[in-house]
Amino acid sequence: MAQIPLSYYQNDDVVFLAQDLLGKLLVTQIDNKLTAGIITETEAYRGLDDKAAHSYNNKRTARTEIIYARGGVSYVYLCYGIHKLFNIVIGAENVANAILIRAIEPIKGIEHMLERRNKTKLNKSLSSGPGTMSQALGITMGHNAQSLNGPNIWLEHFKEIAKEDVISTIRIGVDYANEDALLPWRFYIKNNLFISKK
DNA sequence: GAGTAGATCGGCT
DNA sequence: GCCGATCTACTCG
Numbered sequence: 684m685a686q687i688p689l690s691y692y693q694n695d696d697v698v699f700l701a702q703d704l705l706g707k708l709l710v711t712q713i714d715n716k717l718t719a720g721i722i723t724e725t726e727a728y729r730g731l732d733d734k735a736a737h738s739y740n741n742k743r744t745a746r747t748e749i750i751y752a753r754g755g756v757s758y759v760y761l762c763y764g765i766h767k768l769f770n771i772v773i774g775a776e777n778v779a780n781a782i783l784i785r786a787i788e789p790i791k792g793i794e795h796m797l798e799r800r801n802k803t804k805l806n807k808s809l810s811s812g813p814g815t816m817s818q819a820l821g822i823t824m825g826h827n828a829q830s831l832n833g834p835n836i837w838l839e840h841f842k843e844i845a846k847e848d849v850i851s852t853i854r855i856g857v858d859y860a861n862e863d864a865l866l867p868w869r870f871y872i873k874n875n876l877f878i879s880k881k
Numbered sequence: 882g883a884g885t886a887g888a889t890c891g892g893c894t
Numbered sequence: 895g896c897c898g899a900t901c902t903a904c905t906c907g
Contacts, residue, residue, distance in 0.1 A: 726899070735899070746892060764889030766900050783899060814900050824891095856899050879900095885905085894896090 684708070687838040692754030692831065697773045697780035701727035702851070702870045704771075706844040709787055711836050713821035716795040720787030720810060720820070721841055724871040724878050726854045728770075730779025733868075735860035738779035749828045750779045757836060759817070759827040766814030769822050771831065785855075785869075786811040788877040789819070790841075796820070811877040848873040855880060 687707065694700055702725075710719040730738030730750060737760075738750045749758050750772055758770040758781050773780040787810050789796055796819035800809055810819040817823075822836070831837050851867045858864050871878050 728899080737899085744893075760899090761889095761891060763898055763900050764891075768899060770899090785899085808901095812900070854899070859898090883906090886903095888900105888902090890897105892897095 684839040684841075686832055687840065689753075689755035689830070689832055691838075692771060692773055693775055694754070695774045695778055695780070697727045697729050697782060698868055700773055701725045701782045701868065702849050704782060704784075704838075705849060705870060705872050706842045708790065708839040708841040709784060709820070709836075710791075710839060711820045711822065712833075713826075713835055716792055716821065718789075718792035718795050718820050719839075720789045720791075720816075720877075722784055722786075722838075723788050723875045724784075724786035724811070725869070726783040726785060727868040727870075728781050728783065730781075733860070733866070734863040735854060735857035735866075736779070736781070738781070741779055747779070750781050751777050752828075754778075754780075755831050757826055757829045757831065759822060759824055761824060762814070767817045767822055767824060768813045769817045769820075769826075783813060784816065785813045786871070786877050786879050787816050787820070788875060807876050812879040844872055 728736035753776040754773045770781040810816045854869045
């Protein structure tokens with residue numbers, strides 16, 4: 684299966700892309716272990732005018748600088764000192780948009796994911812949630828600012844999700860963003876088991 | 882099953 | 895020095 688080209692990520696419509704990413708395969712090859720899962724849940728963040736985004740109001744710091752890169756690289760950051768949250772940088776250069784990948788449905792290398800998560804059985808808790816998903820795929824802070832044309836992380840086409848099977852709701856954990864906390868920029872696949880929260 | 886405290890550290894003020 | 899785009903374990907019922 685072919686990698687999705689970097690040009691795909693350079694679309695400035697981050698809200699559209701967040702929906703379009705559903706059903707795509709997120710693949711990592713880390714520590715010589717190939718793991719992959721279908722993207723089942725995403726959230727869009729728009730730097731220009733979205734108070735929930737780290738790059739809100741085009742704020743630039745050492746951390747957020749990577750979000751201004753041309754689309755098609757990773758943005759990984761540490762949350763609560765424990766969790767590595769994986770984002771995809773979107774848009775043209777100097778456009779500070781990103782998409783948080785919140786959950787995947789495991790497809791390949793499930794035994795590696797179970798081992799990384801210290802589990803024995805495949806169930807919802809393996810990879811439905813931004814922190815656990817990164818752990819299952821082996822993503823760490825060292826995978827920040829990596830190109831999504833490999834060799835460690837890339838996306839592939841897998842299946843199309845019908846429009847009526849895409850649910851959009853408000854994002855999670857962004858109450859601090861005032862009115863922007865109400866934007867319906869979280870998307871997930873209807874009736875999929877691997878969703879962080881209903 | 883629901884509710885909550887504790888973990889743990891880089892980035893910002 | 896404070897706090898977060900979270901997860902888990904533990905309590906209480």
